[in-house]
Structures are given as C-alpha cells and as structure tokens.
Amino acid sequence: MRDFLREEAQTTLTEPVDPRFELPALAVQDESQPTVFERVEAYPDVRAVANTLGSRELIGRALGVEAEDIVDRMGSAMDDPLAVEETADPAFEHVASEPTIDEYVPIPIFYDEHERQYFASSVVIAEDPETGVQNASFHRMMFESDNRLVMRLVERHLHDIYSRTEGGLDVAIVMGVHPAVELAAATSFAPEQNELALANRLLDGDLATAAVDGIEVPADAEIVMRATITDERAEEGPFVDLSRTWDRTRQQPVVTVENLYMRPDPYARIIVPGRTEHAHLMGIPQEPRIYRIVENTVPTVENVVLTPGGCSWLHGVVQLEKRSEGDPKNAGMAALAGHPSMKKVTVVDSDVDPADSDAVEWATATRMQPDEDITVIENAKGSSLDPSQDYDRGTLAKWIVDATVPGDRDRDDFAEVTVPGAEEIDLAEYQ
Template sequence: MIKELINSIDKIEIESADKKYEITKILKKYDGKPVYIKDVNGYKVIGNLCNRETIARSLGIDVNDLMNYMLNAMDNEKNGELIVDNSLKEQYISDDLDKINEYPIPIYYEKDAGPYLTSGVVIVKDKDYGVNASIHRILVKDNHLVIRMVEQRHLHYIYNKNIKDGDVDVAVVIGAHPAVLLAAATSGDITFNELKYASALMKKPLKLVKCDTVDLEVPAGEYIIEGKITSEMDDEGPFVDITGTYDTVRKQPVIKITALKRKKDAIFHALLPGGVEHKILMGLPQEPRMYRGIRNTIPSVKNVALTEGGCCWLHAVVSIEKKTEGDGKNAILAALASHPSLKHVVVVDDDINIYDPNDVEYAIATRAQADRDIIIIKDAKGSSLDPSGDHENKLTAKMGIDATISLKKNRDEFIRAKIPDDE
C-alpha cells in the first residue's frame, strides 16, 4: 500500500546515502518534504513521508478536512473491518535473524545509543482487551531490540499485565500505510482498536497477514519483525525526542527477535526524530480530541491545530466563531484541559488561517492586549518533553492568548483589505 502512495506523490529523489548520520542530513535538509533514497546499503528508504498533505492524499481528502474526517472515523471505529489474507505471505521473503544489522536502520544523531527503529507500528494482543497498535522507538542492540515504553501508554499496561505469565508476543511493522501510522499514534481508551480505526480512516477493509512465530495478525507493511517482549531489561537511550533534545537513559524491556520478513524490493521507512513527520504523527491525532473537549465548552469552535513550531505538542491555535465576550478565554481553558501537555495556546477568530504562523502572529499583534487578553497559570501539570519544565515535580507554567476581536469594538476596523476579482 505504501508503494502506491510513494509513486503518486512529489518527492525528492536521492541516489544513495549511508545509514549513519547521512540519512539524517538529507531528511533535515528537506524536512517536511518526502524524500526517496534509492540505495542505502542495497535497500530503498523513504523519509519525511507523513506531512498533512500526504496523509490527506493517502485518505483521498482535502487537507483542510483532516480534523473532521478523523473525528468521523473515530465515531465509526468499531465498524472498521479487518481481513486476514494469508495469500499476502507470498509477497514476503524471510531473512536470517542477524540480517537486521544489514537493514538500513539509521543512526540519526551523534549521541544515539545505536541504530533506531522510529516508524515501527508495535502490535500486541491482550485476552481481555484485544489488539493494541502503537508507535515506540526501538533500539537495535547486538542481537536483540530494546523498546522504550512510556508508563502511561497502553503497551506498558498490557506488558505488565501479561509478562508474569511469560514473554509477550509482539510484531513490529515498518513501512505501513499512513492510516495505520495515524491510528497507531492515536490515544483512545484501552478498548480502542487502532487497526479498526485505520480501516475506518481508509473506508475499506484493512488486510492483515498472520505471523509465523507469534500469535498475531498484522498490517502487511514493507518489513515485519516478529518477537517476544521479555522480562529482561537493558539500557535504552540516549535518543532524541520530539523537541530535538536528548532523552535520558533508562532500563527498558528487551525484545527477542524470532523472525525477520520483508517484501521483495521493500522500502524502509526512516522517521526523523524531531522532524516534521515525527511532530505531525504525534500531534495530529490529538487535534480531534482537543476539538471535542473545546466543543463541550465552546460549541462554535471551528478548528484546532498543534503547531510545528511548538513541536506539535506544546503549542496550539484554536479557531472559534466568537459569540460572547468570554468565549476566547473559555476556549483557552478548555484547550489546556483537553490536552494536558499543552503549554501555550492562542485563540483566534475564524478568518485567521491557523496553519499560517504569520497570520496567527498578525492576530496577536492587532487583536490582543497583554493586560486584558493573556491568561497565565502557574504550577500546572506539564509535559515531560519540555526541557524548561520542573521535571522533579512535573510542573510547568501555562499561557493562553485571546487574540479574538473584542465584541465591544467596531468589527469594520479589523477587516483586512482585499483586491477585487477581475470583472
């Protein structure tokens, strides 16, 4: 599925690159634009694949419709259809387990602990809650993998729930369709089926292939790594997180590899840590959740965007149709409550393009007064990804700017000049 998308989009084509640092340099140079590298140690690599435009294209919709489209798909998640098609097995070749050291898995930055899988969709199964799909960074270390599990995530819960009964079956899918990546990055409750949500996003059944060495059915990506998450721990990190700064070294679970498979002429997906693709996949799934939370308070909310400059995590812009004088400030409070990691939020009128930083800054410059329109909240729970926060107490300061036109003002004074269309 990913090959058809790659063939259909505009992309930068590079003849060859080394997997140590050189892939990073290329992806950094063209950050936000898809890059296809024809030869990395004999393998093909795609990077910067998932920006807003390519995700929308992969779903057959306009980019401005993404947020509402995701909301509708979430509402229909339970109706998503999964089909196990074992004829897909014919598309794969099996590799010896030590072949993973030859795969084009990048070493991205100078202090990285080693090669890292960054785009892998991790599939596990729980007898009570069913299948879970999520994205985690995975260190390739000697003859095994080390997976970073965030304590609040469902994978961590399922692992701890099942590891007392023995190793946990796992599969890592690399080179999945953007709908699968978007779904795997979405936070629902423990019963939320990310693969069915991917099907709802695609508006067609999602085809799965049964694994050979573990009891799992997984999306038919370009590469599939089968294995067992063990109770053994190993050092994971340092590695770069979404802010472009290094995360710390921790003891994390070891994955014992049981099978390596890839499609003939497979394309490896390299996701640049701290790049636009990383930010979009992390932030975009939060926008529908924020929209719903804000809509409960401000029914006239129009759109929500987590901005790239704020790492698609710490900063947001909210568009509303202002009905009463307090709507802007209520939208600020609702936005901060609906995404607890949010640090700064700007609320604007619906004539402002929330995807254009210049337009948002224009709204702040011409419609906000600092003594009246800024809300500051001290000592709130914040994101561990913010290097400026109080990590010991998990606290931060938060700020909202109401950059909407005051209803006490004459709106005509704020209308921007337009050039009439040719008659």
C-alpha cells in the same frame, strides 16, 4: 504505502547514501513531500523513504480530505471504526530467523554525540490475552546488537498488556505502511478498540491484513519482525525527542527478534526523531480529542491545531466563531484540560488559519494586548518533554492568548486587506 507514493510528487535521490547521518540529513532538506532513497550504502536490495507525513496537506490527501478537515476526518473515524475483514497473501516473505538485524535493515544514526541507532517508525502490534483485541502503537526501538532491540515502553495500553503477560509478550513490529495506518497507530484509542479498525475506516474499508504467527498485520507492510518483549532490562537512550533536545536514559525492556519478514524490494521507512513527521504523528491524533472537549464548552469551535513550532505537543491554536467576550478564555481552558501536556493556547477568529503560523502571529500582533488578553496559570502539571519546567516540583506555567478581535470594536478595522485577484492569477500564463 506504495499506493500512496504512486499518487504523490516526491524527491527521488539516486546516489548511494550512508544511513549514518547522511540519510537523515538529506531527509530533512524538504519535509513537505516524500523523499525516496533509491540506494542505501551496504544495502543493495533496500530502498528508503521519509516524509510521507511531512505536511498537513500530505496527511489530508492520505485521508482523502482537505488539510483543514483532518480533525473532522479523524474524529468521525474514531467514532465509527471498521473491523478488518479482508485478508490477503502477504507481500512480505520470511528472510531470516534470529537475524542480526542491521545486516538486513538500515538502522540510521540520526544525531551525533551519543550516536544511537534507532528505529523511529516501528509500530508494535500485540493481542490482549484477556480480551483478544489487538493493539497497535508506535514505540521507538534502539538497536543493541544481533537480534536485540531495547524498546521505550510508555505506560499506556501496550504496557498494560505487557504487565499482564508472564514470560514475555509476543508482538509483531511493522514498518512501512500506508500513512493512515501510521496515524491510527499513533492515536490514543480505547482499549476495547483495535487501531487497525480505525485505519480501515480511514482507508474506506481497503485495509487487508495477513496473519504472522497469529498476529494480524497489514498485508502490504514493507518490513515485519516477529518478536518478544522480554522481562530483561537494558539502558535505552538518550533519544532526541519532540522538543528536539536529548531525552534521558532509562532501563527499558529488551526485545528479541525471532523472525524477520521483508518484501522482495523493501522500503525502509525513516522517521527522523524530533522533526516534522514525528511531531505530526504525536500531535494530529490528539487534535480531535481536544476539539471535542472544547466543543463541549464553546460550541462554535471550528478547528484545533497543535503547532509544529510548539513541537506539535506543547503549543496549540483554537479557531472559533466568537459570540461573546468570554468564549476565547473558556475555549483556552478547555483545550488545556483536553491536552494536559499543552502549555500555550492561542485562540483566533474564523478568518485566521490555525495551521498557518504567520497568520496566527499576525492575529496576535494586530488583535491582542498583553495586559488584557493573556491569562497565566501558575504551578500546573505539564509535559515531561518540556525542558524548561521545574523538574524538582514537576510544575510549570501555562498561558492562554486571546488573539481574537475585541468585542467592542468594528471587525472591519481588523480585517486583512488583500490584493484583488492575486489568488486567481496563474503566473504560467505570463511567462
């Protein structure tokens, strides 16, 4: 993470900030570039950083590509992960056993009303006892007391490993790593694959690991907790999720932290729940999978974006070169199948940037007629994160919006007219 920060412009705040409300409020003032907090109240030896994944441009630079090439970069890395062979002495050191966690690490209170303390940047690494393959995945952690956390354990790969392990599952909880490692951990990868190998490919083989009691973790991590996911349950939540509304409470596993490791001058990695980084980590790893499924139906697909305004989960945009009138509808249906949580797909032409919400709205305004270009699919299964669904039936409606140029019309009539030379002008030369 530090290597990435050294290359990026950032907002640096030098006044002390309170992790209760003040730090997250400052973090969301400008999410387009990293925000570094040099002083955190009550933690004289800890800094904090937010927004390293705050924009698609930032993410592209973290992956070494332009923003429009993120899907290709992620997809090719998923096809060809690179096993981590480089080991290094860890940058972190042991600081406490059975720690009272919030005495060492700031745990923000992001939202009022329920005032829960949460780690939202926590990557959990565990080894499958049957295959020996490690899994890395994001799981939010609610601070309960002392060395106890309560973990939201969604029924995916880590849950499967945990369910096959008696007497608790040993894990490493890692925070403060390169953005490529975070993106890899957020990816729904095949169970036989190690997400750190995906991260290593995204970093062109430059990821080094260190062993912490038998679990390999990034050697340059800022904070590592060696812990056990126990069989004990406690109330977890409510939590502000992607929809920026309160999620419900659940009985979830208690995690006990046996050992805490930190760098001598650590950054506490802060991700504000429900905001842009949270959305990017949820949505961007899904885009290559959606792209491939759409490509099987409409080979001329060019890009797929899950939009921040749609929580990077519920709304998406498909960009394609339309060759027949049926292409947009087919592409929309394939996209909905590829990401069943999505409820709206807008299909646009090649000249419309799918990541630019204004451009997509412009295409919708100028190229779409509601009575002809909207397809509604009723009584479909959607996302549990959508508060507007019919919870009794567990269903909702989905829709496809064809915002492409009508096939029987002259494309020149729908082209955006631009001011000649406007993009080439450097205003500094006129000042």
